[in-house]
Amino acid sequence: MIQMSDLKSQKRMAAEIMDVGKNRVRIDPEMQDKVSEAITRQDIRNLIEGGAISKKDEKGTSKARAKHNKKQKAKGLKKRSRLLYRRGQA
Structure with a gap:
């Protein structure tokens, strides 16, 4: 060998x-x-x-974590706009 x-x-x-x-x-x-x-x-x-x-194949960057973070941030944005609407500030 x-x-x-x-x-x-x-x-x-x-x-x-x-x-x-x-x-x-x-x-x-x-x-x-x-x-x-x-x-x-x-x-x-x-x-x-x-x-x-x-x-060998090239290793790429996984976007899974970024997608999850974006989804979580979007939830927060929705919550903020609802709060402002309820307070009459929107």
Whole structure:
């Protein structure tokens, strides 16, 4: 079994080819031996096409908390307008 540190240059080349960061490059553990033998950019391109090297999905920002806060604030706004109406200030 090959150590991941031995695949450092392959990972760097794959990141450059796929135009992503090194952290987003995923090397299939089953294919590590083939990846370690790849020395040229063309070898890396072939491995990407073959599925031995792929890129991880981007992590997005969850809007769930923001949506919840907005909903709670909207409740407060409704309450305020009702209060003003009752006091005769609206």
